[in-house]
Amino acid sequence: MISLKVNGKKHELDLSPDVPLVWVIREHLKLTGTKYGCGKGLCGSCTVHVAGKAVRSCQTSVGDAEGKEITTIEGIPEDHPLKKAWVKEQVAQCGYCQPGQIMQAAELLSGDKNPSEEAIIKAMDGNLCRCGTYPRIKTAIRFASKEGGK
Amino acid sequence: MNSSITRRTFLKAAGFTIAIAITPSGYKILSAKESEEAMGKGFSPNIWLRVMPDNSVIITVNKSEMGQGVYTSLPMIIADELEADWKRVKLEVAPAADGYRDPVWGAQATGGSSSIRHMYEPLRKAGAAAREMLVTAAAGVWNVPAAECEASQGTVKHSASKRTVTYGELVKPASALDVPKDPSLKKETQFRLIGTAVPRLDIVEKTDGSAKFGIDVMVSDMLYATVARPYAFGAKAEAVHDAMAKNVKGLKQIVHIDRGVAFCADTIEAAWQAKKATHIVWGKGADPDLSNETLAKSFEEYLPKDGVVARRDGDVQTALAAASVKLDARYYLPYLAHATMEPMNCTAHVQKDRCDIWAPTQNQTGTLMTAKRITGLAPEQIHVHTTYLGGGFGRRFEQDFVEEAVQTAKAVGRPVKVIWTREEDFQYDYYRPGNLSRIQAALDDKGNPTAWSHKIVCPSIFVRVFPDTMQKGIDNAAVEGLSNLEYDVPNVSVEYVRIDTPVPVGFWRSVGSSHNAFTVETFADELAYLAKKDPLKFRLDLLNKHPRAQRVLELAAEKAGWGKPPEKGIGRGIAYHLSFDSYVAQVADVSVDRKSGAIRVHRIVCAVDCGPVINTDTIKAQMMGGTIMGLSAALKESISFGRGKVLTENFDAYDLLRMSETPKIEVHIVKSDAKLGGIGEPGVPPAAPAVANAVFSAVGVRLRNLPMTPDAVLKALKVADGKA
Numbered sequence: 021m022i023s024l025k026v027n028g029k030k031h032e033l034d035l036s037p038d039v040p041l042v043w044v045i046r047e048h049l050k051l052t053g054t055k056y057g058c059g060k061g062l063c064g065s066c067t068v069h070v071a072g073k074a075v076r077s078c079q080t081s082v083g084d085a086e087g088k089e090i091t092t093i094e095g096i097p098e099d100h101p102l103k104k105a106w107v108k109e110q111v112a113q114c115g116y117c118q119p120g121q122i123m124q125a126a127e128l129l130s131g132d133k134n135p136s137e138e139a140i141i142k143a144m145d146g147n148l149c150r151c152g153t154y155p156r157i158k159t160a161i162r163f164a165s166k167e168g169g170k
Numbered sequence: 171m172n173s174s175i176t177r178r179t180f181l182k183a184a185g186f187t188i189a190i191a192i193t194p195s196g197y198k199i200l201s202a203k204e205s206e207e208a209m210g211k212g213f214s215p216n217i218w219l220r221v222m223p224d225n226s227v228i229i230t231v232n233k234s235e236m237g238q239g240v241y242t243s244l245p246m247i248i249a250d251e252l253e254a255d256w257k258r259v260k261l262e263v264a265p266a267a268d269g270y271r272d273p274v275w276g277a278q279a280t281g282g283s284s285s286i287r288h289m290y291e292p293l294r295k296a297g298a299a300a301r302e303m304l305v306t307a308a309a310g311v312w313n314v315p316a317a318e319c320e321a322s323q324g325t326v327k328h329s330a331s332k333r334t335v336t337y338g339e340l341v342k343p344a345s346a347l348d349v350p351k352d353p354s355l356k357k358e359t360q361f362r363l364i365g366t367a368v369p370r371l372d373i374v375e376k377t378d379g380s381a382k383f384g385i386d387v388m389v390s391d392m393l394y395a396t397v398a399r400p401y402a403f404g405a406k407a408e409a410v411h412d413a414m415a416k417n418v419k420g421l422k423q424i425v426h427i428d429r430g431v432a433f434c435a436d437t438i439e440a441a442w443q444a445k446k447a448t449h450i451v452w453g454k455g456a457d458p459d460l461s462n463e464t465l466a467k468s469f470e471e472y473l474p475k476d477g478v479v480a481r482r483d484g485d486v487q488t489a490l491a492a493a494s495v496k497l498d499a500r501y502y503l504p505y506l507a508h509a510t511m512e513p514m515n516c517t518a519h520v521q522k523d524r525c526d527i528w529a530p531t532q533n534q535t536g537t538l539m540t541a542k543r544i545t546g547l548a549p550e551q552i553h554v555h556t557t558y559l560g561g562g563f564g565r566r567f568e569q570d571f572v573e574e575a576v577q578t579a580k581a582v583g584r585p586v587k588v589i590w591t592r593e594e595d596f597q598y599d600y601y602r603p604g605n606l607s608r609i610q611a612a613l614d615d616k617g618n619p620t621a622w623s624h625k626i627v628c629p630s631i632f633v634r635v636f637p638d639t640m641q642k643g644i645d646n647a648a649v650e651g652l653s654n655l656e657y658d659v660p661n662v663s664v665e666y667v668r669i670d671t672p673v674p675v676g677f678w679r680s681v682g683s684s685h686n687a688f689t690v691e692t693f694a695d696e697l698a699y700l701a702k703k704d705p706l707k708f709r710l711d712l713l714n715k716h717p718r719a720q721r722v723l724e725l726a727a728e729k730a731g732w733g734k735p736p737e738k739g740i741g742r743g744i745a746y747h748l749s750f751d752s753y754v755a756q757v758a759d760v761s762v763d764r765k766s767g768a769i770r771v772h773r774i775v776c777a778v779d780c781g782p783v784i785n786t787d788t789i790k791a792q793m794m795g796g797t798i799m800g801l802s803a804a805l806k807e808s809i810s811f812g813r814g815k816v817l818t819e820n821f822d823a824y825d826l827l828r829m830s831e832t833p834k835i836e837v838h839i840v841k842s843d844a845k846l847g848g849i850g851e852p853g854v855p856p857a858a859p860a861v862a863n864a865v866f867s868a869v870g871v872r873l874r875n876l877p878m879t880p881d882a883v884l885k886a887l888k889v890a891d892g893k894a
């Protein structure tokens with residue numbers, strides 16, 4: 021039995037500890053906002069927070085996440101400045117990469133309330149978007165950092 | 171087709187309903203009452219809009235949402251003509267049904283940047299008809315002339331008596347009316363939504379993670395499946411040793427399907443484990459030696475062959491022979507993967523008398539037909555549920571992933587979700603075809619081109635997908651942008667040489683234009699320099715018959731500061747292309763690191779003329795996204811082959827453009843009265859040539875192959891230095 025704490029809720033799961041966290045979150049817990057994109061840590065679609073840090077949940081085994089605080093896109097409050105900024109800037113196109121983008125950006129803003137352009141690019145460069153929403157992601161992060169500072 | 175279902179839906183449908191009957195001879199707008207009668211005559215009208223007693227308006231969308239914004243732009247068209255209150259508009263995704271076929275194509279599918287082009291007129295008429303009926307109904311209730319009443323944002327007003335009634339309150343009387351034959355459409359000045367930046371209806375779902383993509387589908391009692399597919403193109407399984415797999419906990423069944431071996435289990439991880447534990451002996455395949463080198467060699471061998479003539483103006487050979495100033499260049503472009511961020515997947519449940527498919531599909535009619543072929547069920551027993559698509563770009567027009575899910579589900583008797591890994595997504599794509607072009611041109615003593623000969627060796631997409639369109643053996647996709655070359659040259663010839671290889675090819679965002687814009691526009695640029703003319707001026711002079719082309723070129727150039735010297739170290743290049751009835755011009759500013767060979771794109775200024783504008787924000791987003799995909803292909807993407815198969819497995823070997831490589835992108839929209847153009851694809855084609863032309867302006871080398879990797883740049887610089 022593995023016990024996981026996701027978005028403040030406890031789950032007991034009967035599975036092997038080496039299953040990648042992304043599949044446990046998505047298919048076992050049915051929190052499908054977290055996406056699979058590459059399984060190799062190359063795209064960022066699966067980004068979640070484990071103990072406050074953005075991690076690629078495809079590169080984290082469920083065993084390693086046991087007992088730690090896990091936050092997924094579903095655990096980000098609706099009025100979070102990033103969610104508001106994403107809507108305001110109309111960032112999403114197909115939308116598939118966006119939960120990962122937002123989770124990555126959330127970590128950035130939690131450590132740096134007013135990130136520079138360089139800091140934004142550095143933090144976000146591991147997250148791919150085939151639809152090409154990068155310019156709007158940048159604008160949205162800037163907007164959210166201003167909002168968040170208020 | 172499914173008149174019984176439709177009839178039931180109509181009877182159940184509370185509210186005031188408008189249907190459209192799409193028939194081979196066109197479409198007809200019908201009320202619920204008329205629809206009932208029409209069905210008796212064999213039409214199958216389907217509901218497109220419903221005004222509900224609670225004042226909400228439900229609009230059905232027959233196109234797939236893959237990022238391009240149709241779940242917003244199509245409802246906008248109906249809502250605007252209807253004078254609906256946009257805040258009360260809800261959208262409903264159409265099932266696969268005859269009545270939701272595209273009126274131009276006769277199939278329910280999304281592609282070719284055509285959603286608005288094909289749906290604009292019928293949707294406007296549907297909205298306008300409903301508006302007129304609501305106004306007539308209100309006039310009847312008040313007993314005043316309809317001409318004195320006015321529809322406004324979900325209500326009808328009679329200003330003389332200061333009375334107002336909501337659409338919801340008019341549901342009953344409006345339902346009793348006949349549909350006006352020729353409802354009057356709004357004038358452009360009366361539009362409230364069309365032509366503005368309306369926020370996406372799907373934006374919240376796509377921000378909070380609740381949007382359901384195909385891969386997110388959960389059906390009770392569902393199994394997961396993974397498919398082991400042939401090792402190499404055309405290879406067949408000669409032996410399957412699955413004894414070890416059978417010990418995997420959670421494995422339910424191993425099924426042999428047309429495309430390989432499917433492992434079905436309680437969890438996806440168990441399915442994968444079973445696949446890994448199985449040893450499959452594959453036969454040799456179609457061409458065990460197939461590699462980058464053998465493919466390149468084949469293209470070269472085909473180049474001298476006679477092709478089919480796709481266009482012939484004047485006499486190119488004589489003009490070329492007579493000229494003293496000539497240019498002769500070759501271009502080799504790679505195979506590309508779609509790499510949608512959501513890998514292929516599909517969920518299916520096949521029962522005795524019913525089949526359900528949950529699919530991120532661009533092609534509902536194709537999905538329905540695939541399921542029909544496999545299950546033998548009647549179309550009305552097959553239910554296609556279209557989910558959000560995590561990117562499409564043409565990949566999801568194909569049916570391979572649907573076929574796998576339906577065959578597996580049929581064998582297993584339970585719902586099955588088939589998930590592809592990223593590796594499988596790269597290895598079993600229908601690739602953008604690689605291609606080789608040779609272009610020759612001649613200039614007269616004033617620097618005007620007198621001849622343009624373009625020969626392209628390219629695999630055919632259409633021969634597989636739409637064989638009926640292969641007139642005289644020409645694949646229209648392979649020569650798009652060539653056979654309609656707009657430059658005013660007296661002698662033009664376009665020749666197509668079809669090459670068949672084992673590599674499957676398919677539609678990739680902007681299709682033939684994705685490669686032909688590069689060859690034409692870099693060649694035109696080279697010609698301009700050869701003619702000692704400004705590349706912009708050179709193009710404008712050759713486009714006097716195409717003022718829309720001139721306009722986008724001029725606008726992009728003006729906004730980019732063309733003519734003023736760019737900052738030191740920056741090269742500036744321009745390109746334009748017409749595709750899907752839209753003109754796009756782009757000016758690129760780049761710098762080149764001579765040491766590493768890396769190209770850095772600093773800015774792209776883009777001008778687009780797509781005729782009437784529906785949603786300005788969608789246009790900007792699509793131009794931006796298209797440009798970025800174009801840059802990604804231009805700088806980074808190519809599929810690698812070896813040992814008879816695709817070697818590329820994941821983003822480490824096929825990286826996409828990332829944020830750090832993305833330039834500033836400006837989009838300028840040209841307002842024009844031209845016919846409606848598409849918007850999903852036309853942003854892609856001009857990016858690569860604009861960048862290549864800018865590279866030339868920066869460091870004086872011509873890159874004629876893609877992608878323009880640092881290595882390719884270094885090589886070109888070395889060659890240039892050697893000559894100097």
Ligand code: FES
Nearest residue numbers: 057058061064078
């Ligand atoms: S799925 Fe984890 S980084 Fe791509």
Ligand code: FES
Nearest residue numbers: 114115149150151
């Ligand atoms: S929005 Fe489609 S992949 Fe990013």
